[in-house]
Amino acid sequence: MAFNWFKKLKTGLSKSAQKVEKAFTSVIGKKKLNESILTEIEDQLISSDLGVNASVKIVDKLRNHKFELTQKNKDISKEMILHVVKDELNKILINSEQSLFNDNNDKPQVILLIGVNGSGKTTTAGKIASMLKEKNKKVVIAACDTFRAAAVEQLEKWASRTKSLFFKGTNSTDAASVAFKALEYSIKEKADYLIVDTAGRLQNKSGLMDELSKICRVIAKLNPNAPHNKIVVLDGTVGQNAHSQVKNFHEQIQLTGMIITKLDGSAKGGVIISLAEQFKLPIFAVGVGEKVDDLDIFKADDYSKALLNLE
Amino acid sequence: MFENLTNKLGNVFNALKKRGALTEKDVDEALKDVRLALLEADVSLEVVKDFIIKVRERAVGQEVLKSVTPGQQVVKIVNDVLIDALGTANSPLEINHSPPVVMLLVGLQGSGKTTTAGKLALHLKSKEKKKVMLASLDIYRPAAREQLKLLGEQAEVLVLPDSDGESPESITKRALASSKVQGVDVLILDTAGRTTLDNIMMTEAKNIFKLSNPSETLLVADSMTGQDAVNTAKAFSEIVNITGVILSRTDGDARGGAALSMRAITGKPIKFIGVSEKLDGLETFHPERAAGRILDMGDVVSLVEKAQETIAEEEAEEMMKRLSQGSFDMNDMLKQIGQLKKLGGLSGVMSMLPGIGKLQKQMEAHNFDDKVIAKQEAIIYSMTKKERSNVGLLNASRRKRIASGSGSSVHEVNRLVKQQQDMARMMKKVGKVGGMGALKNMFSGLGGNSESNMPNGMPGSIEEMQKMMGKLPMGGGANKFSGMGLPGFSGKPSKRIK
Ligand SMILES: Nc1nc2c(ncn2[C@@H]2O[C@H](COP(=O)(O)OP(=O)(O)OP(=O)(O)O)[C@@H](O)[C@H]2O)c(=O)[nH]1
Ligand SMILES: [Mg+2]
Numbered sequence: 001m002a003f004n005w006f007k008k009l010k011t012g013l014s015k016s017a018q019k020v021e022k023a024f025t026s027v028i029g030k031k032k033l034n035e036s037i038l039t040e041i042e043d044q045l046i047s048s049d050l051g052v053n054a055s056v057k058i059v060d061k062l063r064n065h066k067f068e069l070t071q072k073n074k075d076i077s078k079e080m081i082l083h084v085v086k087d088e089l090n091k092i093l094i095n096s097e098q099s100l101f102n103d104n105n106d107k108p109q110v111i112l113l114i115g116v117n118g119s120g121k122t123t124t125a126g127k128i129a130s131m132l133k134e135k136n137k138k139v140v141i142a143a144c145d146t147f148r149a150a151a152v153e154q155l156e157k158w159a160s161r162t163k164s165l166f167f168k169g170t171n172s173t174d175a176a177s178v179a180f181k182a183l184e185y186s187i188k189e190k191a192d193y194l195i196v197d198t199a200g201r202l203q204n205k206s207g208l209m210d211e212l213s214k215i216c217r218v219i220a221k222l223n224p225n226a227p228h229n230k231i232v233v234l235d236g237t238v239g240q241n242a243h244s245q246v247k248n249f250h251e252q253i254q255l256t257g258m259i260i261t262k263l264d265g266s267a268k269g270g271v272i273i274s275l276a277e278q279f280k281l282p283i284f285a286v287g288v289g290e291k292v293d294d295l296d297i298f299k300a301d302d303y304s305k306a307l308l309n310l311e
Numbered sequence: 312m313f314e315n316l317t318n319k320l321g322n323v324f325n326a327l328k329k330r331g332a333l334t335e336k337d338v339d340e341a342l343k344d345v346r347l348a349l350l351e352a353d354v355s356l357e358v359v360k361d362f363i364i365k366v367r368e369r370a371v372g373q374e375v376l377k378s379v380t381p382g383q384q385v386v387k388i389v390n391d392v393l394i395d396a397l398g399t400a401n402s403p404l405e406i407n408h409s410p411p412v413v414m415l416l417v418g419l420q421g422s423g424k425t426t427t428a429g430k431l432a433l434h435l436k437s438k439e440k441k442k443v444m445l446a447s448l449d450i451y452r453p454a455a456r457e458q459l460k461l462l463g464e465q466a467e468v469l470v471l472p473d474s475d476g477e478s479p480e481s482i483t484k485r486a487l488a489s490s491k492v493q494g495v496d497v498l499i500l501d502t503a504g505r506t507t508l509d510n511i512m513m514t515e516a517k518n519i520f521k522l523s524n525p526s527e528t529l530l531v532a533d534s535m536t537g538q539d540a541v542n543t544a545k546a547f548s549e550i551v552n553i554t555g556v557i558l559s560r561t562d563g564d565a566r567g568g569a570a571l572s573m574r575a576i577t578g579k580p581i582k583f584i585g586v587s588e589k590l591d592g593l594e595t596f597h598p599e600r601a602a603g604r605i606l607d608m609g610d611v612v613s614l615v616e617k618a619q620e621t622i623a624e625e626e627a628e629e630m631m632k633r634l635s636q637g638s639f640d641m642n643d644m645l646k647q648i649g650q651l652k653k654l655g656g657l658s659g660v661m662s663m664l665p666g667i668g669k670l671q672k673q674m675e676a677h678n679f680d681d682k683v684i685a686k687q688e689a690i691i692y693s694m695t696k697k698e699r700s701n702v703g704l705l706n707a708s709r710r711k712r713i714a715s716g717s718g719s720s721v722h723e724v725n726r727l728v729k730q731q732q733d734m735a736r737m738m739k740k741v742g743k744v745g746g747m748g749a750l751k752n753m754f755s756g757l758g759g760n761s762e763s764n765m766p767n768g769m770p771g772s773i774e775e776m777q778k779m780m781g782k783l784p785m786g787g788g789a790n791k792f793s794g795m796g797l798p799g800f801s802g803k804p805s806k807r808i809k
Contacts, residue, residue, distance in 0.1 A: 047356045049537040052347050116535070117560060117588070118421030147588070149429075149465075150458035157453035202563040235421060239353030239537025241565035262420060265506030266546070267539035290420070290451065 033076065038063055041085075048307065050270035051240055054277070058088050086304045092273055093300035098257065098282035100128070100229065100297070101135070108140070108191040110183065110219060110226040114212060114253075115233035116245060117200030120261035120287055122151065124233050125197040126158030127287065127295035137192040139164040142182030144175040144215065145199035155197050161292060165189060175199065176214040183222045196227065203248035212253050229256045231284060236262035236269035246275050255279075261287030264294070268307060338370060341385050352605045354568030355541040358575045366392045386608050387615035393606060396571060397598035402555060402580035405526040406439060411490035411498040413523045416557075417516055417547055418531035420504030423559030423585060425455065427531050428501040429462030430585065430593040436468050441496040446471035446486035448479040448519060449503035459501055466590055469495065479503070479515055483522045500525070507546030520551040527554045529582065534558045536569040544576035553577050558596070559585035570601050639735035641699035645691045648684055689717040690727050702728050 038059050045055035065084050067076045100111070111128065113121045122145070129139045141159045143166070145151035152168050159166035167185050169178035179196055186194040198215065201208035219226045232249045234242055249255055258276075260269045263286050272283060283298040305311070342363050349359045366389055375384045406412050414431065416424045428445055435441040445463040449455035456473050463470035471486045483500065490498040500523060505512035520528065530553050532543060547553055556573045561584045574581055581596040603609045626646075633643065691699060693716035698704050705713075705728060714721045 043356055046350055047538050049539070052350055116563065118423060118533070120421060148458070149461035150454040153457045154452070154454035161453075202560065204564040205562075235533070235535070237419060237533065237537060237539045237543075238535050239565070239568070240351055241353070241535040241537075241563065244564055262506065264508070265419065265539070266508055266542040267537065271537065 033062060033081070041081075045270070048268035048270035049239055051243075051274050054092075054270075054274040058085060061088050082308050082310055086301075086308055086310060089273060089304040089307065090300050092277045093283070093303060095280065096272075096276040096283040097298060097300050098284065100231075100257070100284040101132070104228070106223070106225055106228070108183070108186040108194045109228045110186075110194045110196065110223070111229045111231065112196045112198065112215065112219075112227040112253075113231055113233055113259075114198050114249060115200060116202055116235070117148075119200065119233045119235040119238075120259075121200065121233045122155050122158065122197050123290065124259055124261060124285075124287060124295065125155060125195045126162055127292060128195055128285075129158065129162040129164045129193075130292045131295065132193050133162055133164065138190065140182065140186040140189060140191045140194045141166055142179060142186075142194060142196045143168040144178050144182070144196050146173045146175050146178060147199040151197075151199065158292075164195075165191065175211055176218040179215045180218045180222065183219055183226065187222065203245050209248065209252045212249075216253050229284075230254065231257050231259055234258055234260045234269070234272070234275075236260050236287070237265065237267040238269075238271060240271060242271040242275060243278075246279055246281070250279060250281075255281055257282040257284045259283070259285045259287065259295075264288045270307070335371075338367070338385065341382065342367060345389055348607075349568060349571075349605065352566035352568035352607070353535075353537050353540070353572075354605065355538050355572040355576075357541060358572045361575065362392070362396060362571070365396070383611050383615050386606070386611040390602055390606055390608070390612045393571070393602040394598045396575065397601050398574055398580050398596075400597050401595050402582050404435075404439075404582065405554065406435065406441065406497055408526050410494070410496045411444070411487065412496060412527075413487070413525040414497060414499045414527045414529065415520060415523060415525040415551070416499065416501050416529050416531055417551060417553075418504060419506060419533075419543060420452075422504060422531045422533045423557075424504065424531045425449070425458050425462065425501050426588070427529075427557055427559060427583075427585060427593070428459060428499050429466055429590050431583075432463065432468045432499055433466040433590045434593055435497050435499075436466060442469070442494060444469040444471060444486070444490050444493070444495040444498050445501065446482060446498065447473075447501045448482050449501060450477070450479060450482075451503045455501075455503065462590065469493065480518050480522060483519050487523065498523075507542055513546070513550050516547075517550050525554075527582075528552055529555050529557050530573070530577065530579075531557045531559060532569060532573055534561045534567045534569055534584070535563060535565040536572075540569040540572035541576050544573050548577055553579050555579050555582035557581070557583045557585065562586050562592070566605050566607065567601060568605055570596075571605060636739075639731070639738045641691050641694060641702060641731060644731050644734070645688065645699070648688050648691075686717070686719055686723065687727055690714075690719055690724055693717040702731060 041062065042055050042059040045058060046052060050058075062081065062084055067080055067084075102109075113125055113128075115121050125141055129141055132139045139162070141155060141162075141164045143152040143155045145155070146169060156166055156168070158164075165186075167178075167182040169181065172178055175198060182196065183194055196215070196219075198212070199208075201212075203209065216227060216230070230253050232246055232255050234245065238245070246255070246258065258272065258281050260272050260283065263269055269286075275281070276283060285295050286298055286303070288294050288296065345366065346359050346363055349362065350356065354362070369392055370385060370388045373384070373388065375381050404414070416428055416431075418424050425447070432443045432445050435443050443466075445459055445466075445468060447456040447459040449459075460470050460473070471482070471489055474485075477485070479502070486498055486500065489495075500519065502516060502519060503512070505516065507513065528551050530544065530547050532540065536543070544553075544556075556570075556577060556579060558567070558570055558573070558581055561567060570581060581601075583593050584596050586592045586594050603612070606612075633639065690713060693713045694705075698709065698713075705724075710721050710724045710728075714724045717724075
């Protein structure tokens with residue numbers, strides 16, 4: 001599935017990439033990167049949601065970068081600048097490349113998906129299940145969004161679409177107790193993975209945040225290592241509020257990673273660059289569409305290249 | 312250099328505070344950091360740039376209030392421009408066309424359209440007493456239609472039944488037909504989320520728009536949206552005719568710069584904001600609150616406002632002093648008119664007072680309207696400085712000149728002079744009888760909250776009101792709406808005082 005990811009991501013990001021490219025085009029033929037060009041580049045990075053901090057840092061690197069010029073190649077080419085920026089992005093992002101799956105014997109591996117409303121948790125649950133099914137794993141999907149209208153039905157459709165086992169509560173509005181029973185069920189079924197979908201919640205609602213801790217606590221009663229992965233699902237169109245999201249969710253339940261969705265749109269999701277740097281969290285995957293296989297593992301170089309429209 | 316960006320704006324203005332005077336360089340320095348602060352609040356870059364130009368235009372040449380630092384003054388200006396840019400509160404929905412009125416909700420995936428559709432349905436049903444139908448055109452997202460159906464049941468409104476294998480276009484037609492048959496007032500169409508780069512889906516949105524001919528096409532956007540807000544706003548505006556924006560999830564802790572981006576790009580009002588996950592979690596938009604949140608410097612803003620009030624009070628006090636000495640001249644009259652205009656003119660003041668509707672109609676009938684006030688202002692402006700402070704100079708030829716200069720008749724000039732003289736006399740009297748306190752009340756009481764002795768029995772007629780005004784020496788009463796000699800009234804009330 002990784003084959004089409006780069007292409008997809010690139011199409012998704014091409015709009016932003018064009019913009020960045022334009023900023024660099026004006027540089028061609030000049031030996032020095034003057035301040036106005038650097039400002040322009042900074043603006044373009046900011047427009048990709050990298051945030052002012054990260055953008056300024058990258059531009060500073062660019063400002064201090066010594067471009068190697070030869071007799072034949074006296075000008076700083078667009079390509080050269082782009083590679084400097086790409087290298088800088090890669091330096092930050094490379095540590096975030098990490099696989100979501102392992103061959104751990106501690107089964108079932110529990111994956112908890114959390115995030116603000118509408119970020120793409122349920123869809124991502126379905127997509128992860130699909131990835132696992134391709135690896136011939138036995139998967140249970142549990143519906144712990146006991147709040148939103150038709151949330152259970154939505155997930156159930158993903159379960160049947162991916163031929164996963166599906167677990168939902170009976171009349172229970174307590175997400176933690178549904179999660180507990182779901183793990184019991186997964187153990188009984190000897191499943192390899194249990195994917196727990198939760199209700200969307202804003203990170204400043206303490207009552208709802210506490211519910212997340214409770215889910216983790218209750219699951220840990222059955223297996224102290226569970227949930228093995230606690231993943232925040234971020235909307236690719238999000239701006240700097242993603243910092244508050246990751247910070248608060250991390251403080252609440254110690255995240256193990258992030259997934260960023262909707263990179264098939266015009267949004268660039270550049271905020272993950274500073275998030276990756278600040279929180280040292282892996283980026284397990286990126287969502288690039290609404291179909292079942294529109295999720296792919298995160299590759300730093302591919303992402304940076306796609307962002308900068310480099311071949 | 313850029314640490315603590317959220318506090319950055321505060322730092323800069325602190326720096327300015329110490330410098331005292333605000334040089335042009337200081338302003339530019341400050342605006343550079345306003346730019347960064349806005350970007351941190353997720354206002355889109357191109358919108359930030361325009362905004363900065365606007366602020367500079369307004370800030371340059373503005374005097375700094377005394378007791379306020381230049382930096383604080385700049386914050387206030389930024390805040391004011393921001394409120395302006397965010398538009399007005401209470402933009403009502405267009406719902407009074409011939410039924411069924413169609414409301415189309417569009418937006419990106421996960422922006423909150425379906426929940427908002429349910430909220431709008433409840434709002435229209437309970438607040439506007441409309442018969443509402445919900446219809447989902449989202450045939451793509453699993454259980455999207457089930458979700459809308461459940462929300463419709465909760466709101467107790469009609470929901471168009473599902474039927475499988477139907478295209479969004481054909482559901483639209485069916486929804487319109489069904490609404491007609493069932494006598495529905497408002498049909499709310501919830502559409503599938505779409506990215507703006509998806510041509511097929513954007514074409515679909517266009518088709519639905521054409522078919523349903525909506526009175527309102529509302530773009531639902533997440534208040535946590537980043538820089539992409541401009542792309543979203545532009546792309547949807549190109550495809551459909553957006554009439555308003557609804558911002559979802561404002562109960563989060565995002566600074567919400569997307570509000571400014573959306574508003575700037577669409578040029579359309581933000582009609583509602585989502586404030587909770589529940590169906591009643593829909594509120595009207597308040598630009599001041601949104602501005603406060605984006606800028607996040609409420610303390611400074613209220614400090615400057617307080618200073619402004621103080622200055623207004625000092626002005627009033629100064630005027631009082633002059634009045635009690637019997638020196639109420641045309642300049643004072645002009646100031647009074649100015650105060651009145653600030654409050655939205657005569658009709659604005661009237662509408663602030665309870666139980667005034669009837670009286671207002673009578674006043675209109677008597678031509679006591681804002682036009683009269685404007686004319687009086689024009690007359691005074693046509694006087695020379697000397698004439699304004701001493702009407703004794705006004706002989707017949709001067710009066711003729713003033714009349715033609717202000718486009719009025721000599722008779723009107725005469726009436727105004729008479730009125731001013733009556734008022735001056737009265738003021739002097741009031742000053743003696745009621746003392747400074749009473750006068751002060753009258754002059755600062757306009758927007759104030761002092762012991763509202765708006766009588767239980769409001770005067771029912773002009774005559775009664777004039778009677779009250781005639782009795783007014785104790786101040787603070789019904790005359791609140793002008794600090795007394797209400798320009799626009801003829802000299803009658805003061806006659807009674809004589
Ligand atoms: N274009 C695109 N849309 C996506 C992607 N991931 C999810 N979506 C869409 O985003 C919308 C919200 O996704 P959900 O999976 O329901 O999000 P959620 O986080 O479960 O939402 P709540 O449970 O309501 O908080 C749906 O319309 C999805 O189809 C993606 O990678 N690309
Ligand atoms: Mg969900």
